[in-house]
Amino acid sequence: MEANPTPLHSEPETTTVDKAKSSEPSTPNNLSDEAIAQSLGFPTPEQQKEYDQTQQRIQQKRDRFYGQPTVRPIDYAKLSDDGKVHREKVAGKLTSTQPAISRLDSILSRVTAFRQPMRSQTLPFAEAQLIVKAIYENALAGRERKPYWTQESFNIVDDVTRYFIGDPTGPIPLTKSLYVYGPVGVGKTYLFRMMSILCEVVPIPEMRFSMVSTKRLLRAISDTKSLKPLARIEKGNWLIDDLAEEKKIVRVYGDEENPIDHLITTCYEAFVDNGKKTHFTSNRQPDEIEPRYGTRAYDRFSEMVEPIYFPGESLRTDPNLLTANP
Numbered sequence: 001m002e003a004n005p006t007p008l009h010s011e012p013e014t015t016t017v018d019k020a021k022s023s024e025p026s027t028p029n030n031l032s033d034e035a036i037a038q039s040l041g042f043p044t045p046e047q048q049k050e051y052d053q054t055q056q057r058i059q060q061k062r063d064r065f066y067g068q069p070t071v072r073p074i075d076y077a078k079l080s081d082d083g084k085v086h087r088e089k090v091a092g093k094l095t096s097t098q099p100a101i102s103r104l105d106s107i108l109s110r111v112t113a114f115r116q117p118m119r120s121q122t123l124p125f126a127e128a129q130l131i132v133k134a135i136y137e138n139a140l141a142g143r144e145r146k147p148y149w150t151q152e153s154f155n156i157v158d159d160v161t162r163y164f165i166g167d168p169t170g171p172i173p174l175t176k177s178l179y180v181y182g183p184v185g186v187g188k189t190y191l192f193r194m195m196s197i198l199c200e201v202v203p204i205p206e207m208r209f210s211m212v213s214t215k216r217l218l219r220a221i222s223d224t225k226s227l228k229p230l231a232r233i234e235k236g237n238w239l240i241d242d243l244a245e246e247k248k249i250v251r252v253y254g255d256e257e258n259p260i261d262h263l264i265t266t267c268y269e270a271f272v273d274n275g276k277k278t279h280f281t282s283n284r285q286p287d288e289i290e291p292r293y294g295t296r297a298y299d300r301f302s303e304m305v306e307p308i309y310f311p312g313e314s315l316r317t318d319p320n321l322l323t324a325n326p
Helices: 016-023 031-041 046-066 081-090 100-114 124-141 151-165 188-201 213-225 227-235 257-273 286-293 294-306
Strands: 177-183 209-213 238-243 250-252 256-259 278-282 305-309
Touching: 081 100, 081 256, 100 257, 124 213, 151 188, 151 305, 177 188, 188 209, 188 278, 209 213, 213 227, 213 238, 213 257, 227 257, 238 256, 238 257, 257 278, 257 286, 257 294, 286 294, 294 305
Parallel strands: 177 278, 177 305, 209 238, 238 278
Antiparallel strands: 250 256
């Protein structure tokens, strides 16, 4: 068997180091420094200058931003009660018992916020008194009557006027509705007509009210055979005229109902929930309401209204009629 022939001139083997050296880029010795810098990606003097200027502008903006106070001073006058308590707690000025008291005060202040706001007085009483007097005299002229209210009657008119304009010095609580009662024909309904005109001309929008008699209200309930007519009562202020002069029972869908009991409940809920006012006139004493409508309705009625007695004798048979041609 013949052996492999050995080459006369064998090439030297290439090592790893030699390969690495051969892969390095060769730099000709005749290149300038600028060419070498450009080939290596170094910026030109113009590019470097532009870069430095950009960095300088960034640093100036950074100095302006961070040179301002990072936390604005606190205006304690504008802090809420909870905010003041928190700041004192952070500052370490509160004892262990103080936070509970402050928290309770904060809760109580929220509870107070649910209270119905008090009405502010619309105009001075002296001005309102002159307006009411003008309304009264205008009505007398239109009906050809002489003045018929006594001084005692005008005292009640003044009290009711103070109530409607929101005068806190008056004797009638501003938060309640009115129950004006007295003899037949003394001018109870007309008193409210005067107040209605007062609320329109001043104006006093929050005290404006609509008027309906109990007889007319029950007629609507009887015609519709439902209690739907009562739904309007809870949406505004009302005067219910001639309370306790209506029939006690009407039929609703064949069942006997006492709508006034539902009426008082509706008025009471509107009064408690939304501050709506429902005024009443009647020929009945306040203590006659309970036997007629029951203890439950009377309790709600008493909480809702302020009784006011309107004195006098019937004006419907007043002899002081003026004739156009005597």
